[in-house]
Amino acid sequence: MAQASIAGAGSAGQNGAPNISLVSQRTRAWRTFRRNKSALFGLGMIVLVIAIAVLAPLLAPYDPIVQDTVNRLERPSSEHWLGLDHFGRDVLSRIIYGTQVALIIGIASVALGGVLGTAMGIVAGYFGGRISSLIMRVVDILLSFPDLITGLLVVAVLGTGMTKLIIAIGLTIAPRFARIAYGPTLSVKEKEFVEAARALGQRTRIILSRHILPNVAGELLVLASLWTAQAIRLEASLSFVGLGVQPPTPTWGQMIRDGTVYLTNFPLLAIAPGVALLFTVFAFNLVGDGLRDVLDPKSK
Amino acid sequence: MTKRKRSVALLMSFILVATSFGGFLGASGAGAQDRETLVFGINAADIGNLDPHYASATQDRAIVDMVFNGLVRFVPGTVSELEPDIAAEMPTATENEDGTQTWTVALRDDVMCQPSSETEAYQLTSADVVFSLQKAASDDTSNYASAYAGWTVEAVDDQTIEITVETPVSDALFLPTIANYSGGFIICQQPFEALGADGFITNPVGTGPFMFQEYTPQNSVVLAANDDYFRGAPALSGVEVRFIADGTTRELALQSGELHVAAGLPEAQWADRVSEQEGVVVDVFGVGEVLFLNINTTIEPFDDPLVREAIMLAISREGHIALSGAPVGEAVYSPVPAQLMEGGLTEEEATEADVNYEQDTARAMELLAEAGYEDGFEIDLVTSEMDSYRLNYEVLADELRQIGVTVNLEVVQHAAMHELIRQDENALTFYVAYRPNADVYLSQFFTEEGGVTNFSKYDVSDLVEEARATTDSAEQAELWKQANINLQQDFAGYGILLVNQVYARQDTVDYGHELNAVINLYPGIDETTSISGD
Numbered sequence: 001m002a003q004a005s006i007a008g009a010g011s012a013g014q015n016g017a018p019n020i021s022l023v024s025q026r027t028r029a030w031r032t033f034r035r036n037k038s039a040l041f042g043l044g045m046i047v048l049v050i051a052i053a054v055l056a057p058l059l060a061p062y063d064p065i066v067q068d069t070v071n072r073l074e075r076p077s078s079e080h081w082l083g084l085d086h087f088g089r090d091v092l093s094r095i096i097y098g099t100q101v102a103l104i105i106g107i108a109s110v111a112l113g114g115v116l117g118t119a120m121g122i123v124a125g126y127f128g129g130r131i132s133s134l135i136m137r138v139v140d141i142l143l144s145f146p147d148l149i150t151g152l153l154v155v156a157v158l159g160t161g162m163t164k165l166i167i168a169i170g171l172t173i174a175p176r177f178a179r180i181a182y183g184p185t186l187s188v189k190e191k192e193f194v195e196a197a198r199a200l201g202q203r204t205r206i207i208l209s210r211h212i213l214p215n216v217a218g219e220l221l222v223l224a225s226l227w228t229a230q231a232i233r234l235e236a237s238l239s240f241v242g243l244g245v246q247p248p249t250p251t252w253g254q255m256i257r258d259g260t261v262y263l264t265n266f267p268l269l270a271i272a273p274g275v276a277l278l279f280t281v282f283a284f285n286l287v288g289d290g291l292r293d294v295l296d297p298k299s300k
Numbered sequence: 301m302t303k304r305k306r307s308v309a310l311l312m313s314f315i316l317v318a319t320s321f322g323g324f325l326g327a328s329g330a331g332a333q334d335r336e337t338l339v340f341g342i343n344a345a346d347i348g349n350l351d352p353h354y355a356s357a358t359q360d361r362a363i364v365d366m367v368f369n370g371l372v373r374f375v376p377g378t379v380s381e382l383e384p385d386i387a388a389e390m391p392t393a394t395e396n397e398d399g400t401q402t403w404t405v406a407l408r409d410d411v412m413c414q415p416s417s418e419t420e421a422y423q424l425t426s427a428d429v430v431f432s433l434q435k436a437a438s439d440d441t442s443n444y445a446s447a448y449a450g451w452t453v454e455a456v457d458d459q460t461i462e463i464t465v466e467t468p469v470s471d472a473l474f475l476p477t478i479a480n481y482s483g484g485f486i487i488c489q490q491p492f493e494a495l496g497a498d499g500f501i502t503n504p505v506g507t508g509p510f511m512f513q514e515y516t517p518q519n520s521v522v523l524a525a526n527d528d529y530f531r532g533a534p535a536l537s538g539v540e541v542r543f544i545a546d547g548t549t550r551e552l553a554l555q556s557g558e559l560h561v562a563a564g565l566p567e568a569q570w571a572d573r574v575s576e577q578e579g580v581v582v583d584v585f586g587v588g589e590v591l592f593l594n595i596n597t598t599i600e601p602f603d604d605p606l607v608r609e610a611i612m613l614a615i616s617r618e619g620h621i622a623l624s625g626a627p628v629g630e631a632v633y634s635p636v637p638a639q640l641m642e643g644g645l646t647e648e649e650a651t652e653a654d655v656n657y658e659q660d661t662a663r664a665m666e667l668l669a670e671a672g673y674e675d676g677f678e679i680d681l682v683t684s685e686m687d688s689y690r691l692n693y694e695v696l697a698d699e700l701r702q703i704g705v706t707v708n709l710e711v712v713q714h715a716a717m718h719e720l721i722r723q724d725e726n727a728l729t730f731y732v733a734y735r736p737n738a739d740v741y742l743s744q745f746f747t748e749e750g751g752v753t754n755f756s757k758y759d760v761s762d763l764v765e766e767a768r769a770t771t772d773s774a775e776q777a778e779l780w781k782q783a784n785i786n787l788q789q790d791f792a793g794y795g796i797l798l799v800n801q802v803y804a805r806q807d808t809v810d811y812g813h814e815l816n817a818v819i820n821l822y823p824g825i826d827e828t829t830s831i832s833g834d
Contacts, residue, residue: 067698069622073569086623087694160710242685242711247694261565261687263548265573 032294039290045283053099062090064097065248073266082272086258087248091269094250095276101251102280105166106232110224112170113231117177118220122208124178125185136182142175147230148237155243162245165238169231180223184216218295225291229284236277252277335525335537336831338809341550342822343563344543346518350504351497352485353435353442362822363521363541367414368487368506370480371405371429376824377813379587379640379736382475386411386424386486386507388459391478393468401468405429405478407459410530413488414512416505418495421528424507426455428489433463436483441497444483446749447740470771472642476736481819509534509827518543535812535830551804554580560809560831561823564802566688568625574804581807584627586817587734588798591620591692592635594729594745594755597792602727606671608791611728612657613664614699621797623691628802632795634784635745636738639798640817642773643738643780645788655788664703676704681726683709684717688732688799696728722752729755732799736819738780739768746787758792808832 033039052059062080068088076083082091124135142150154168188194189212197207238244239253247254252273259270344359352364373385384390388406395401411424430453435441437448450466465474478484491505502515509531510523521541527533544550547565554562555577564570564582575582593615601607621629630639631647633656638644650656668676683693690711697707712720721729731753735741744750747761760783767779787793803823805811812828 065698065701067619067695069619069695072622086691087698088622246709246711247690248697248709261547264551265569 029294033290036290036293038286039293042283042286042290045279046287049099049280049283050103052096053103056096056100060090060093060096062093064089064093064250073262073269075266076268082268083266085255085269086262089248091255091272094255095252095273098250098252098255098273098276099280101162101245101249102232102235102277105162105169105235105245106228106280106284108166109169109231109235110173110228112166113173113227114177114220114224116170117174117179118181118213118216120174121178121181122185122212122216125182126189126204126208126212128186132182135178139175139178139182142172143179147172147234151234151238152241152243155238160243160246162249165235165244168238169234172234173227173231176227177220177223180219181216184219185212188212188215222288222292222295225284226288229281229288232277232284233281335535337522337538337540338536338560338825338829338831339540339542339558340825341542341544341553341559341562343545343547343550345545346543347502347515347521349501350512350521351500352487352504352506353444353483354501355482356443358821359541359543361820362825363523364485364504364506365480365508365820365822366510366523366539366825367504367508367512368480368485369411369508370484370486371407371478372475373480374819375813376826376828377585377811377815377818379817379819382479384408385480386429387478391463391475393471393474395468396464399466399468401465403463403465403474404456405461405463407461408530409459411507412528412530413491413507414505414526414528416491416495416503419491419505422488422490424486424488425458426461427458429453429461429486430455431489431492432485432487433461433478433483435487435492442483447477447483467769468771469768470773470776472773472776473737473739473768479736479819481736510539510825513538529827531827534827536825539825554804554806557806561803561805561825563822564804566624566628566799566802568628571628571802579807580804581809582802582804583815583823584800584802585815585823586800587640587819587821588630588637588800589688589732589734589821590632590635590637590741590798591688591730591732591796592632592745593696593794593796594731595792595794596724596727596729596755596757597790598757599724599727601671601673601677604671605791606667607673609657610664610667610671610703611700611705612791612794613660613667614703614705615657615696615794615796616659616699617796619659619695619699620692623695624797624799628800629797630800632798634781634788634795635793636741636780636784637795637798640734641737642777643742643767643784645781645784645795649781650785650788653785653789655785657788657794659699661702668703668705673704676706678706678708679727680708680710681728682712682717682720683730684714685711686714689714689717689730692730692796696730721755724755726755731755734819734821738777738783739764742780742783746783746793756787756792758787758790760786806831 071084072086072088074080074084080090085091120135124132150172151168154171158164158167194207194211197211235244236253239251240257244253245251255273256270262269342359348357348360349355350360350363352368355361355364369385371385371387372382375381375383386407388408391403391405393401393403407426412421413424415421433453437445437451439445452464454462456462488505492500495503504512509526509529511526513524514522522538524538525534525536550562553559571582571584574580595602595608595611597603617631621631633647633650634645636644638646647656681693683690693709697709700707742760742764744753746758747764748759763779763783767776770776801821808831810830811823812826815823818824
């Protein structure tokens, strides 16, 4: 991806010679991205979310799992800015620690689903024939289910817990990556440089990883950023229905679920984690849109 | 007048006459029209089984209570007094020479079996009662068969039956089994046989103040007034039981006037807040369901009494009660609740017997160290997703964390939890239950007879059998208390709290009785329940 381009061709330098500078494709992409204020704002939000997750032990005023049932449902005060939940746990601390769970699940599940789905899509596109038919029909079947239903089915089979949840969401996401990787692979495999690589006797694994993958990576990166937001939302949805990370680990979905019981008298219990979820999902969506504008402008 | 005009005039006259008749007919039916249908929002997603001999979920018990009668019944709004229901008078017992005991029950002669889609209404006779009690006693047709083991039921004549039990029992043990609860509900033979066991699951037919009319899955069950009810026609035209599992939705529906009665949250804060709303009354009443801990005495490391004692000392009753708050949550000092029945331990009795364990984290950690677990240990527990279980397990996990025991809690569906705990999945098992007397609590949970629900594998059979064998109520109660002391002394079980029922109603609703306690876990809606004009 280090192909160079000539910028400023035609403009004259001080000595009258053309002012030629080499700008990498990556630099040019970053410049385009930087001009997108929304995307830049989203990136700032993500940095903030990551900082909160990393610094949670320093930022959280209380241990998020320590209970004080006698003082449960205490309203916001100078000691507990967002009050105490139904177990008497500090809501702010739980939201801060919940950031860790959201990011871990969001990123890990997209990584898992991305690797698996991309491999399926590239293999199907490159080899064609029966392998392609088999893989893509499985993908079609999986895509026919709504995400939450697929997630519920996988969780029902695997059980609950953070690792299982990552696998469940990863498997839900994988068909999307497979579908996106499949199309470009079909056209890239016919290019001369791929044929040249084959003629030189390069191994299939090398061709797939060094020649096909880099040429479909742009669209996959866009998908990854958008699906990180979806994965976080899916985690919250599964936690909301009680199939997410197990208590007492703080998760936003579980907090929203528990808070709905007190919606009429203490709505902050559901609204506060809801805002955290909205903020994070919005941030990833902004960045995803920005990346799409840069890497895949045709699909805009 | 032209022909056309005459026709129009004739038509108008006909409409006027018809309208007058309509008004007249309407007026004649005004008695029925004046009555209102009570709309009752219950905390459930759907029915389970409306055959009263299987009904166990709260929503099922509530519905069958309105449709069926027992031979005797708990006086509405109480669980401490019984009175005749289908029986004409309270049954009497005679001791037989062969050591058995016979209870004679004379039946009222004005009890009508309700009509069904397959059968006409008819007068209930002893044949129906014999059929019903035999059905209740059979494992194939009842969930409560064990309560009727060793019974022989015979019809003496159309209005009299005799029940012979192998071992004489006291009033306190016998009468609740023929009351309006579980297997004691009387099913009419003809509609049951006509509808079949499967049909009866969603189409119950009894003798009570309300008749089954319509069932819409996951939405509602509609009951209509049974105007032939032997205590008189109900003041309501019917009852619509709506399944609304979400508490906030029920609360909003009550506020908007869509519901007359709504199941509340079992929390004092909720009761206080909702009772401040204009036109709404919140009732907190029994019977409370008891939360008690069962420790499996055969599984490592809980086979060591030191570890079990440490667990007891880690628990704070106050911490668990705070989840509900007084008066919704009340402390109990043994698995059998002394507030509700004979045989339970009061605070004084538990303290005197040295089985009222106060939370003492430091001592608990010493005990664990003494048992060789100075670094604590890790256990896996499953809990139902239902708040009554999940919240208490989460509090327990926090209590045990404080003494170095790590609990890996897995939340599963309610039915799955019940299945798993019966396979000894949990070394520490919370159970939430109401049972009508100490004998049922103790035999179900702390004897071999209890089978898979003897979660602690602890056995107080000797005391339970001894208590059954005596007809002296005082002696019986003492034996039950001793059983409670034993199981807590050996750290096998531990009574923590009971959670009372919380229901809200429009202030126009009058249940027709004072609400102290209702055995079927709802306010008790009968022929006297009414709605006054808004």
